[in-house]
Amino acid sequence: xxxxxxxxxxxxxxxxxxxxxxxxxxxxxxxxxxxxxxxxxxxxxxxxxxxxxxxxxxxxxxxxxxxxxxxxxxxxxxxxxxxxxxxxxxxxxxxxxxxxxxxxxxxxxxxxxxxxxxxxxxxxxxxxxxxxxxxxxxxxxxxxxxxxxxxxxxxxxxxxxxxxxxxxxxxxxxxxxxxxxxxxxxxxxxxxxxxxxxxxxxxxxxxxxxxxxxxxxxxxxxxxxxxxxxxx
Numbered sequence: 001x002x003x004x005x006x007x008x009x010x011x012x013x014x015x016x017x018x019x020x021x022x023x024x025x026x027x028x029x030x031x032x033x034x035x036x037x038x039x040x041x042x043x044x045x046x047x048x049x050x051x052x053x054x055x056x057x058x059x060x061x062x063x064x065x066x067x068x069x070x071x072x073x074x075x076x077x078x079x080x081x082x083x084x085x086x087x088x089x090x091x092x093x094x095x096x097x098x099x100x101x102x103x104x105x106x107x108x109x110x111x112x113x114x115x116x117x118x119x120x121x122x123x124x125x126x127x128x129x130x131x132x133x134x135x136x137x138x139x140x141x142x143x144x145x146x147x148x149x150x151x152x153x154x155x156x157x158x159x160x161x162x163x164x165x166x167x168x169x170x171x172x173x174x175x176x177x178x179x180x181x182x183x184x185x186x187x188x189x190x191x192x193x194x195x196x197x198x199x200x201x202x203x204x205x206x207x208x209x210x211x212x213x214x215x216x217x218x219x220x221x222x223x224x225x226x227x228x229x230x231x232x
Contacts, residue, residue, distance in 0.1 A: 017195040028191035068106025069095030078198040105146035129161040136201040
């Protein structure tokens, strides 16, 4: 299979994300605020009425049933910004228009990640990276089933898991700043990270001629990979 390998430096991916957010920060922060409140407030409240185990189970179910559609919506919003389209707060709730499909996708991603994590932490992290493009794929291909989106994500991430992992690590300074601001920094970090992930997806999914694309030094390469090779 033809596979796209992202070689663009993480710093440039983040720079393109900031460029996409330029002029959109006000709405992006508001979207992040709504996302964080809807995702966390119910779980925080319910913990006052349930024991630790029950609260943990509720949190897991809530993250699948509500968190999944919200993650889809936030991914859609970020992808619109990267594609120079008008992102709106209502995009955050678009996942609820295909509720069953998105919840099933969220459930499968959570299930497979947990199963891999049972082996050890590292396989769990690898699983998260493998399935990371599924929401974006479903955004562009709503006719796909959740399992097809997951399989497509696994194919796209062959040879790219390390790059995405490094992209995540490159936000460590922002994460520390968020801690120092008692979580307030999440309002800026959340759209910044999601938009960077959308840039990464754009690099993975763009149709390009054989060779390299972008600037002369090459940002993305195309390689031929055997689907039967060891994915790890």
